Amino acid sequence: xxxxxxxxxxxRALNNNKMRAFLTMLGIIIGVASVITMLAIGQGSKKSIQSxxxxxxxxxIMIQPGTGNMGxxxxxxxxxxxxxxxxxxxxxxxxxxxxxCSPTVNSSGQFIYQSNNYPCAITGVNSDYLDIxxxxxxxxxxxxxxxxxxxxxxxxxxxxxxxxxxxxxxDPLGKVIRFNKIPFTxxxxxxxxxxxxxxxxxxxxxxxxxxxxxxxxxxxxxIQGIFAxxxxxxxxxxxxxxxxxxxxxxxxxxxxxxxxxNIRSQEEISKMLTSTxxxxxxxxxxxxxISLLVGGIGIMNIMYVSVTERTREIGLRMSIGAKGRDxxxxxxxxxxxxxxxxxxxxxxIGLGASFLIHAVFSWPISVQLYAxxxxxxxxxxxxxxFGWYPAKKASELDPIEALRYE
Amino acid sequence: xxxxxxxxxxxxxDFVVGDETVHALRGISFTINEGEFVSIMGSSxxxxxxxxxxxxxxxxxxxGEYFLDDxxxxxxxxxxxxxxxxxxxGFVFQSYNLLPKTTAEENVELPLMYNPAYxxxxxxxxxxxxxxxxxxxxxxxxxxxxxxGGQMQRVAIARALVNDPVLILADExxxxxxxxxxxxxxxxxxxxxxxxxxxIFVTHNPELAAFTSRNIVLRDGKVIxxxxxxxxxxxxxxxxxxxxxxx
Ligand SMILES: Nc1ncnc2c1ncn2[C@@H]1O[C@H](COP(=O)(O)OP(=O)(O)O)[C@@H](O)[C@H]1O
Ligand SMILES: [Mg+2]
Numbered sequence: 001x002x003x004x005x006x007x008x009x010x011x012r013a014l015n016n017n018k019m020r021a022f023l024t025m026l027g028i029i030i031g032v033a034s035v036i037t038m039l040a041i042g043q044g045s046k047k048s049i050q051s052x053x054x055x056x057x058x059x060x061i062m063i064q065p066g067t068g069n070m071g072x073x074x075x076x077x078x079x080x081x082x083x084x085x086x087x088x089x090x091x092x093x094x095x096x097x098x099x100x101c102s103p104t105v106n107s108s109g110q111f112i113y114q115s116n117n118y119p120c121a122i123t124g125v126n127s128d129y130l131d132i133x134x135x136x137x138x139x140x141x142x143x144x145x146x147x148x149x150x151x152x153x154x155x156x157x158x159x160x161x162x163x164x165x166x167x168x169x170x171d172p173l174g175k176v177i178r179f180n181k182i183p184f185t186x187x188x189x190x191x192x193x194x195x196x197x198x199x200x201x202x203x204x205x206x207x208x209x210x211x212x213x214x215x216x217x218x219x220x221x222x223i224q225g226i227f228a229x230x231x232x233x234x235x236x237x238x239x240x241x242x243x244x245x246x247x248x249x250x251x252x253x254x255x256x257x258x259x260x261x262n263i264r265s266q267e268e269i270s271k272m273l274t275s276t277x278x279x280x281x282x283x284x285x286x287x288x289x290i291s292l293l294v295g296g297i298g299i300m301n302i303m304y305v306s307v308t309e310r311t312r313e314i315g316l317r318m319s320i321g322a323k324g325r326d327x328x329x330x331x332x333x334x335x336x337x338x339x340x341x342x343x344x345x346x347x348x349i350g351l352g353a354s355f356l357i358h359a360v361f362s363w364p365i366s367v368q369l370y371a372x373x374x375x376x377x378x379x380x381x382x383x384x385x386f387g388w389y390p391a392k393k394a395s396e397l398d399p400i401e402a403l404r405y406e
Numbered sequence: 407x408x409x410x411x412x413x414x415x416x417x418x419x420d421f422v423v424g425d426e427t428v429h430a431l432r433g434i435s436f437t438i439n440e441g442e443f444v445s446i447m448g449s450s451x452x453x454x455x456x457x458x459x460x461x462x463x464x465x466x467x468x469x470g471e472y473f474l475d476d477x478x479x480x481x482x483x484x485x486x487x488x489x490x491x492x493x494x495x496g497f498v499f500q501s502y503n504l505l506p507k508t509t510a511e512e513n514v515e516l517p518l519m520y521n522p523a524y525x526x527x528x529x530x531x532x533x534x535x536x537x538x539x540x541x542x543x544x545x546x547x548x549x550x551x552x553x554x555g556g557q558m559q560r561v562a563i564a565r566a567l568v569n570d571p572v573l574i575l576a577d578e579x580x581x582x583x584x585x586x587x588x589x590x591x592x593x594x595x596x597x598x599x600x601x602x603x604x605x606i607f608v609t610h611n612p613e614l615a616a617f618t619s620r621n622i623v624l625r626d627g628k629v630i631x632x633x634x635x636x637x638x639x640x641x642x643x644x645x646x647x648x649x650x651x652x653x
Contacts, residue, residue, distance in 0.1 A: 002522045016507040316503040320517040321492020399464050
């Protein structure tokens, strides 16, 4: 018995019951399509987070006050006041591996320009901040040393803020906007950066000298964080160790004391974020996998019914010379053909759905070859696995009994 | 003399049902030669089907020896018997057993699908030839559900012929047909006999036995009569004598 004939026999049998074959396939189609789509979404967001982060600068280091416990529960860092300007000066002046460094202080409130108002946070930084965060000036300038020392009421604004405040298309440079009643003169605008992978608008920013925010808005002497750049990506870990040493000395911590600040590198943040998407991907794939399993059980169910229904056919085939293994192969091939064809259709629909999602919701997607190949392998295995039992049962029928079956 | 196709030596077949044993065949011996048209008669439960299943290598005897075309069947395993059936035997059943929604041609070529020696072209050619032999050359592409009972049985006979078997086995092959169609099928069997086919025809209808060349009668699993038929009637004549039905 050659395989070509067996496939022909199976195809004829399926052809006689197209509707049923299609309905059985539907389970597999939905299963595979959802696996492909879910993986595309999961992988897409992971990739976009990764590229986002490397765009942000892979040698960036973030320092926050408070005892950080990455991934665990911790107090809001900004409510703690352990970071002082002295820490910033020390990092700026006494380090070997830190090339740029900026304190940060934040305040949220309303910006007002003429009759427009717009809620947005204002971030107090120094001019290094732009380099560290890979921001760049579109028009105008960054704050000067003098402006920082004088706590000047000047600011640099992002595109989103501009469109919301300057609705008549005026040139924002040199205009005065009010933040919680304090007037700020716009001295620069930022180049557009778009949304980041978590859907945050990176153009929704207003930067001002940190001194201005500290003295004129928040009336505080501490700082809420420090952003720094390691001199190179390779030096990131050395820079972190260096910063930790300096801060511990500055804070007069005993060797047994825990850090009252926490330092994270871009790499760590990247890992943290991508591990979330990894978990998400696995979760999505599991749900999709379950639907594939249900599809497989559908195949088993239908094949089982089919074997019972076609008992006489099986008896006849045996009487004209089909061996047990021919019958087994026939039913197995039927199951595999159903699951494999379902797999192909599922992959096509899955790809279509992924691109549709990308087009409609502009979610990042990434279709990977391994996901497609894996779907085919899983489909074939599903066919063999769930087709096996009914096929085995068919092959073990007694021809005389089977021919007599009503 | 004629070559023997079938040789049975004291064949017994017991069925164990619960703790009872049914002796379906109780020691049967006979020889059937090439070209014979044998009817096997007997009342219901006399063991006709059991014997036919044994002759067709679908079953094995509890005791005794069976030689088909000089091959000892009793010692063969399942797969060997499958191959033997595929090459040497053609079955015709009471209920036709055609594949549903399948054309006559595809039904007929089915036995050849299980024989790797044939190509698709050869299969088709042989199937069409067999359909021609049973007078259905104009129904090659009709599906089984588009045919009458008589036509379906002809397709089934064509399927039994397609592999050039040494033996054709028919179990109540006319049982589901009306008298006229039954005679038509008998005409076909007589034609096949005339062409030298060896046919074993199981029936409980003594009238049909008159068309065969040898009559074997079973009762209670034993042969109670085995005699050549000196006066073979022509099924064709009987058919012509039937009142014409026109509607
Ligand atoms: N598979 C079986 N199991 C048990 N008893 C059987 C089986 N097949 C046939 N028999 C018994 O063997 C006897 C002969 O049956 P069968 O050959 O079918 O008779 P016939 O075809 O002449 O009507 C009957 O008594 C029947 O009940
Ligand atoms: Mg019977």
